[in-house]
Amino acid sequence: MSNGMIEDFDVGSDWHVAAPYEFLAGLRRERPVFHSEHLGAYVLTRHADVRAAYGDPKRFSSEGSLTISRSLTRETRDKLGEHGSFLSSFVANVDPPDHTRLRRSVSKAFTPRAVSAMEQHFRQLNEDLLDRVAPKGEADFVSEIGHEPSIKLTARFIGVPEADEGFVQAHVKDWFQLFLSPQPPDRQLELADSFLTYLDYVDRLVASRAKEPRDDFTSLMTSLIGSELSHREVVELISTILLGGNDTVPNQLANSVLRLLREDAWPVPPPLIQNAVEECMRIDGASLGSFRYAATDISLHDVIIPGKSLVLLSTDSAAHDETVFPDPERFVIDRPNADAHMVFGYGIHFCVGAALGRLQLRTALDVLGRRLPGLRLADEPIVYRKSIVGRGLTALRVTW
Template structure:
């Protein structure tokens, strides 16, 4: 199976100088120079063009912290309806193959406004009580230890493939209710979903990915139907019992599909980005070993500084004027949370990685307002647990010489691989 296109990351300790020739018209989140290090460019945009039109995304972009946060809160003018329908890069042939599923996730909570959003979010929240999150954390700790056990004798591993992804993917599968024998197929289909909708692909590859995506939807659809007939102690059964009185069958299918996507993406990317940053400067890793109480702050700072989430998409319901620029009604808008996380008016010296930064948690990686991610507490707990186990069991973790690469993605910043030794 092919992997998403990638580009080399900047060498440890060296950040490429911003190209003064780049302007807002060059904004392309999949361009080599942008993937390698977008932050000097984004800083210039925040100063010079905080609101601009992107030909690459075919939408408007907000880059300043205050504007992004205000738009997250203002769902009357910045609507979430259709915000996850990102099929604009697909060929006409593939759109025809997908049919109604080209607008997949239309019925997921993050793709809706109140009051329907409120009803679906309330249903999902039943599975994320503090007690349930604590129990999932215990299960995740076991899975992290199992992943470490599997590679420990070798003295080396690909952190992304061997240590970051397996625990999160397995926990998501168990939580949702995916049988163990189906986990690898589901993981492959989830990766196909990301590649199809969220990274540029050639036409032949799009056709292959579209077939995988349709298999994924069919699988989840059958899983929901089975659990309605024979419930178990899992999330699918919890949601399936709400059909048809509280939620529709399709709403349940899309909710489950989206949560599986999150379990295979955000936390693994955050863990890999954090390990890469910590091991590039051994002083940070050594500080963490000496004082584990720094772990929660480190988690927030790495989420802020390393772009685990690009942001969220919205559609304007009326003309909106910001900084002298009018965004017309019906336009799509990127709320650039990654740029907001580097806004120097909120985070002084924003490119400096500071595990003790007092307001690091003010980032918007998990959204803001009514659309704040319902799984944020679990994601934070998983990252905290992972680093507790890594610092305890692999204190000699180090980076061998290598060139790392980030995925080209419309939604977040993640490494394709990271070789580590101990």
């Protein structure tokens, strides 16, 4: 590598999430199919290759790809039992025809009418939060502003009672750590306990809606058990949507606010908000990529990826590919093709919650820009969480 400092990914280091772009640019230039010892995976970094792999589920299979249990000890795996392959039936984690069936079921809940009703509710949640927080003049954006509206909206959508929101948030965080970031053996066992408690909770929620349906996502999915979905598929669908709403969307919002403040682009004029959201996702994506398995030997750029190998599709690198996004490290609020990023995936596995995620980001920037036009960064160091596939801040002190 011409960037002699860094030879491989390193999930434990600060640069891995905060500033990987020089390293990724070197890979795109010189080693577009890179074998990472650290990740135990081949890594695709060019936009065209990442998109082609997403679009080719026959060769780049999703079967079991989210199950990052390679880093789990035997003891942890035994404890998890059948749930060690958790997400084995989650939509992002299966191939057609199972995928087609799951996807069809889920999309029944995301009708345009349902999504627009959620916008009104989400706007109100943000306004209510700011009524409480605005008088303080300062806050940690991550813990006090960014998460709550998204958690509440997701809980209401799924059908999680308000009293259980904190429980769900804490357990989702544990789940994220267990499966998506490396942990020492004793911590793994604690997290596995927490995870099993969480699955048991979702399991009981599904059982109660089967008895008494309500107007929520869980009831809708539960009504399809037997005809279209299995009980376990419903439990896994619910838990993953809760992950998006409790973690990924709030992370993206905080990343976006940090970027806009650093670029002196706050508040964003309403006509520019939609594109600003896309450019923020492109340049500071909360999701760094997706894993796939090579279903067969795959030859690409004179490298053979052996069948059964794990492959990381680096959407983070793809979003900084200079052949698609000129001057990729520069934030351009009205960049014409900003939405060509693949933060929500691409092809058949395009994120089912993408419309809802985008709506939350646009609405939050609109309300926050209007209510806190004088928002600025406090003078504190910026620290990112360590993760294999996510970018999120541990805190973001702001004043206004």
